[in-house]
Amino acid sequence: MxxxxxxxxxxxxxxxxAGYRAYGWAGLALVAGGLVMWQLLHFTRMLQILKKAANRPIGHVDSxxxxxxxxxxxxxxxxxxALTRSLGLLESPKDTQPERFRWTDTSQSSVLCVFLGGKLQSWELTRPATEAPAAQTDDAALAP
Structure with missing residues (x-):
């Protein structure tokens, strides 16, 4: 990074x-306009992602x-x-590196992601312990 x-x-x-050398001040203005447009596109994308995430619970993911x-x-x-359409639930102390965020779904399965410098370093899937299915008894088999 x-x-x-x-x-x-x-x-x-x-x-x-290069724009200035090729076309003078007009070339420099063209390059500056292109760079500003590039920044505006990234800013707009970021706002759209955060707008969608604002309408969902923190730390929730569909699956x-x-x-x-x-x-x-x-x-x-x-x-x-953008993938989760939700902000992650911060599990590390605020403003410390690495940052740990957790996303959980309705079945209580969760993904813990570790970010260092804003980039994903590692992740871990945690699934809830499932109970052993109860033995099903067939009433017909028990009848004499």
């Missing part, structure tokens, strides 16, 4: 310089097993919120 903080501004600066199957290391927290 640290390299993105350096590479993205450097690439934007290189494109701005923890299906969420567990869709996870991959390195996914950003915003992508997780």
């Amino acid at each position: 640290q390299i993105q903080k350096i590479v993205v501004p450097v690439v934007a600066l290189v494109i701005a310089v 923890a097993v299906m969420l567990h199957a869709k996870l991959a290391a390195g996914q950003p927290l915003l992508h997780m919120v």
Whole structure:
């Protein structure tokens, strides 16, 4: 994540310089407009994801097993919120790294995700203990 903080501004600066050298101030204005549009698209996507998550309970997911199957290391927290359509229930102390969020479904299965620097590092599926099914007796078999 640290390299993105350096590479993205450097690439934007290189494109701005190339636009200025090729077309002067008009090229620089075009590049600046493109960069602003790119930022607005990301901002709009983030707002739409958070708007959908605001209408759901914190830490709830439709199916923890299906969420567990869709996870991959390195996914950003915003992508997780988009997958679950819910904010995760914070289980670690606030503002500490790594962050731990839990999503639980109606059957009490849950996925605990560990994020370091906003990227998914590890996850664990926890399912509730199931009781052994009671032995079914057939009334016809018991009759003499």
